[in-house]
Each structure stands twice: as C-alpha cells, then as structure tokens.
Amino acid sequence: MSSRPEQERRVLINDATLIDGTGKEPLRNTSIAIQGDRIVAIRKAGEIGSFAHAKTIDASGKTVMPGMVESHFHMFLDTEYATGAQSDIDIARPAQWMILSAVRACAMALKCGYTSVVGAGSGHNIDFWVKQAVDKGIFSGPRIIPSSREITSTGGYTDWAPSWWPKVEGLGLVADGPLETLKAARKVMKDGAQIVKIYPSGDGGFIGNYHQYFHDCRREREVMTFDEIDSLAKEVKRWDRLSMAHCRNSTAVRNCLAAGINIINHSSYLTDECWQLYKEKPPLAVCPALGFVWHLNHQDWGNPEYQKAAAYEEEYASCVENMQKLNKIGIRIVPGGDYGQSDIPHGLYAKDLELFVKDCNFSPLETISMATKNGSYLMRMEKEIGTLELGKKADILILEGDPLQDITILQDRTKISMVMKDGKVVASKGKTLSSDWDMLDEDNFELLKRIINPGERAMVSL
Template sequence: MAKAPTYLIHAARVIDGTGKAPMEKASVLISEGKIVYVGPKERAPAPEGVQIIDAPDLTVMPGLIDGHNGISGSLGAVKKLRCYVQYGITTAISFHGNRQGNPTLPTRDMIERGELRGCAQLVVGHAVNCTHGHNKGRLADGPWEVRKAVREMLEQGAEFIKTAASGGFWYENESMSSPNYTQEEMNALVDETHAWGKIVGVHVHTQPGLDRAIKAGADIIYHGCQIDAAAVEKMVEKGIWYIPTLKVTHPRNIAAWVDRPWMRAEMEACTDVHREGVKLAVKLGGKVAMGSDGPGTRYTWLYGENSVFEVAELVNCGMTPLQAICASTLQTAKAYRIDHRVGSLEAGKQADILCVQGNPLEDIEQLQDQNRVSLVFLKGKVEYAGNAYRDYFSIRDEDEIKPL
C-alpha cells in the first residue's frame, strides 16, 4: 500500500471526540496515516513536504462510527460503504458477517488492504440464533450447541457475536415479545464468547429478554424499543452499553413500510416508550453509543443518512450536541473495543477524520446536510472531498512495486 501523504489542517475548530471542549483556531497534523498533533494553530509543527490545508470554515472531528448495520459482503455493499464515507462515517459495524451466500469478511479485508477505496471500514460480527429466532445466522439450540456455534464463528474470524433475546419487527410470524434464547442458552453464549476475549451484542426489545441478556452479562444491548426503567437502571449499574437505534421507531422510518403493516403497528406502539428509555439512560449517565440499524429502506433513507439522523436523535433524547458526537465516535469505539485505534483525534491514532462546514455544536442537524461534508480522511488519505476542497482528492489508484 502506497505511503499516505502528510497533511496539516488549519481549521476553525477541532472537536477531538473525547468530550473535551472544542478547540478554536486549531490544527491537526497527519503523517503516515496517523494523527501526530492536535492543538493550537500557532504551535503546530510543519514538517518538510507537508501539504497545508487552510480551512477557516471547517469543523474537524473524528469520523463517525455507526455501531449497528446489516451490511453483507455483496457487491452492493461497496456502494453503501462509499456513501457512508460521503456522510462522514468512516467505520461501520456489521452484524451480517455470516449472512448466507454473502460473507462479509472478504469485503472487510479488501477495504483494510486498500483494494476497495473510499469505503467505510468494517468491523464484522457473526450471528448465532435459535430455531425460529429473529437473527438468521448460525443456527444453534441448547447450551452445548450454542457454545460450539460461538467457537465456529470466532474461528471463521468474527470480531464479535450477535444474538437475540426477543423477536423483532421484520418477520410477520414474530413479534417483539417472541421468545428467543432461554436464560441457560444465553448464559452459555455470553460465557463462551467472553472466554475467547470477544464481546456479545444482543438484539432485544422487551421483557423477559432484556433481563436475560443483562443477567447473562451481555456487553451491548441493541434497540430496547419497549425497554422499562428497571432494565435501564440495571444496565447502568452493570456498565452495559446501549445502542438504541432510535431511527427504527421514528415516524419517518415507520411511514416507509407501507407493504409491511405488522411492522408499522408494533413500531408505532414503541415510539414514545423507546425515547423515554433512552432519555432515562442519558439522565442516569448510562453508556450510550450510536448505531442506526442501517443501511435502511431506500423508500426514505439515502445510504449513510441513517447515521447522521441517529446522532440528532440522541440530542432529542437529552444529549448535548457534544455528547452526541462523542457517543457517535469514541463511545461507539469503546463499545466495540476499537478505541485504541479509532474514535478520537489523539496523537498515535488512525487518521479517520471528518471535516464539515459550519459548527454542528450549534446545530447538530448540520451533519445531515451532505453538502457540508468537505473532507473525509481514512487512514490519513483523502477519500472524499467536496466544496472548495475537491482538489485534495485524486481518483487515481496508487500502486507500487513490492520489494523482492
């Protein structure tokens, strides 16, 4: 892979993703794909050969990380991941790693090697599910078969395991309260996954699945569209991450499913209670991260739009814009244990960076305006450029001779 250029960005402000106050008139130095310096413009080093980007109209922040996506390894995934980047999403977490016929790991690896340019990086999990369960991945019933399934999925390269403790909206022959794994099976799945040093994310909307996942020691709870206050309090007490995917129960999303009336009925019943649960989690200081359940239906969402809409939904549930940006960057990275390399603008981390016109701290919905996205860096390379910054992007694919 060709060496990444050295850039020095002089910006209107820098949001580093850690929760610290934004730095006005600040600079970011990128070299060899890593962040070297973040701080005041007047102290910024300028190495020989550096490309200086004067950006007095831009806010610089970490690339967004979407923590819940159903992206498989099909060719169509490439377009989706390119569109994600054009909205500033630099990492997408996918639970469709073992989707039948479309394994996602080869796509992840091609992006990692630089063979698929302009695509959001993937973190890939595999699903383990019971018979007649919500997830459709590796079928396993009973605690010992569940343990075997987890081992198989991790051997194949899964970076995390996803499972279900309740039904969902998608299938006509299920409901939110449909049972999935028993407590015994859930305990086995979480215990086995943790034994191999990996994390478990659990799809669950309502009781008794919520308590089963919490009691088993799940690392992440997805959705919780009918979550109760007692479950929120237990999650906060145990430090379990909550990725609520608020977009799912938003009226705009519900209205798109005209051909699935059973979905609409259950989603509509969840809109208010879902948001009350998230508001409580925020109020209690719970560990809330961002995931959009993307890519979403094409009847209402552009690829990538889900993610930035979800950031604004977190603000609507009580976060400040700064908290929502942190939840959508470093906090999601922490939830998936990738914060050592991405999620914040700190020296030594991978240079995945979003540069937008304006100030999203004043109006978080600015992130939903794709026309404001001016530069997106992946591993220190400009993989998208718009507005007055288009010249920083080259469509030419770089190649090099490998040494003998």
C-alpha cells in the same frame, strides 16, 4: 512528481474549529499536524512552526471532527432487494448480490463521514471477507468490525423459511439449547466474526399472520432462553470476542445483561430488574438503532391496521425515554440505525444523531462524542481512534459549517469537504477517492484543494 515514504507523508490542517470528540468545548483557530497515519501536533493556528514538506489545507471557517462510527451496520443489506418480506433476505437475494451491496455500502459509509463501522449481523459471513479486501487495499472502505450470521432459535427471528422448505442458511443460524448456541458461537467465530449477533426477542413487525410463512415472532416473545444466551455469552468471552443482542422486550434485556452480553441493541422496554442489572453489570454499549424505528413510523405501510398493531410508535417513545435515563446513569450509548432495510437506504446514517438531539434531548456535543468516542470503545479501539488527540490515528472530517448549531449538516454529504482515514483522504463532498489516492499525488492534492477552498490559491509548501 515527488514521492515520499508513507511514514513521512505530512499534512497540516490549518486554522479550524476543532471538535475533538472528547466532549470538551470546541477549540477555535486550531491547527492539526498529521504525519503518516497519526496526529503529531494540535496547537493554536500559527504555533505549529515549521512543518517541513507538509501539504497545507486552509480550514478557516470550517469545523474539524473525528471520523464517525456507525455502530449498527448491515453492509450486505440493500433496499433494492428488501421488499418487506423478510424471508427474501435468505431466499431471493443471492450471496453474489449481497457482496456487491456490501462494497457499495462501505463506499457510502466513507462518503458520509463514517470511517468505521460495526457489523450487526451479516449474511453469508460477508463482513469478514469485505474487511479482508479493505485491509489489503483492494478497495477503499471504512474500518470494519465484522459480525457473524445471526444466531436464533427454531422459529425465531431470522429463521424465516417454513420447515418444509429446503434449508437456506444465509443470514440466520439456528441453534436450540445451550450446547447448540455454544457450538454456533464457535462456528461463527471460527469463520472470523468479531461480533457474535443473537436474537433473544422477536420484533413488532412479526405480529400475527401478516407474513405469508413467518408467523407470530412478536417483540414480546422470548426467542432464546437464558441458558442458551448464557452459554453463548461465556464462550464468546473465552474467545475474547464481543456479543451483541437484539432486545426489543425486557426479558431479553434482563437475560442478556445477566449473561454478560456486551452490546445491547434497542433496549426498548425495561423493568426495575433491568435497571438494577444496568447498574450492577453495565454492558460495553447500548445501541438503540432509532433510525430504523423512526423511519418505520414515518412510512405508509399501505395497511393501517397492521402498522398500528406493530406498535412501533409506542416502542420509539419508550426507547427514547430509556436512552435519556441510561445516559443519566452513565451507560455508554452509540448511534447506529440499521440502515439498508426496506425503504431505509444506506447513506442516512447521521439521521440517528439528529434523533438523539431532537428526540432524546442530548446536546449536539455529547451526541458527536457518542458517534465518535463511544463508538471507539465499542470497537475496543479507544486508544487509537474516536477522538482527535496527540498520537491518535488521523481519522478526520472537515465540515462546511458548525454541527453544534445544526446537527443535520452531517446528513448533507456536500458539506463534508474531506474524509480522512489513517491520514489518507478517502472521500470529499459525497465522492469517494480511489484507494491509491494519496496526499503525495500532486494532481489529486490540487483537486482536493479546489474542492475545499474553491477560488483560492493553493497553499502548498514543499
């Protein structure tokens, strides 16, 4: 068995249709040469010349695109433990289980073609530790931008437990007043969070008294004051980290934009003042997390009165309209759908791309750029990943079929023939390959070739 140093590992993906993620029209009959973890050439098929010692993958009739970014990822959440009673997140679900869920969700992300994930709130600081394990090669997972526990106010979203219960600090971190929010930000950043997640608004599901212990944190409620948000946002900036906010009402959006919060989630309701601020102080990105609300609207809650009162159908329609307008004024929009919540399991991530195309009327090409290039900006890694260009990291998908004709093929794991991260193949057709799986391993390479080109003779040139 041959063995070549990591930096010399060479792969040639031959004769593909290339969607490079920049938004440019696809290039047909294109070959991509990879050396080590980088793209070293992109040319017309046959023009690469001699690329000695390269393993060649015949990708004719297939589409090649960048690995995707899931921009609202809760790796610690899973549907087994999410019963709909949100307090279960902290009370019933042990941290040990959350870690297992996180490892499984990371493997799922790779299988689905997501080579990068951005945390959007993390129980027990799990994002950070899972990232350490992936970076050390203990198991195979996506690139992770780790998020913090979720900062809220007393009685705000994620402070579910009644005050007479013993304090359980899993997901929510309570801070009241600007001094406490500043301290909470320092605390989570000290623990390794790159994204500091806050809850300036409530949510539709917490209307009235439908939950046994957690009352009246409806979406309209101003859970955090401007001063609380402002003091936190400035501290996060001083540490050169990123802030992310759950904003289901316009007051939250206004306060967060004015305070310079980097990532606005949802942005469902907007006033003229919000639109003005979007133009004057654009955030790094907006992530509507459409998947979560779409699924809520397509589930039977078993309580029609409650489902109607929660008004997620109205919210979805308003959010879709806002995304169309935000896109027009040049705000960077990213897909990422809050998967892992009750009855919305991990693995459905690419549903968000379908919703962008079918409901927001974005073109499939721009939607793919939102999931790749825009995601890389959110990760502040736009020079390294997000598009397939010379010198960039080889985070590459090979697809059976054309996602520009049918964006839903990205939801079908059996149509994702190859998921490459950092020049290494990490998953194929819905199966992950072990972390030490390497293109230099002849047996594994032959296996991959049979998966991608069934019935064809291997074209290995050594």
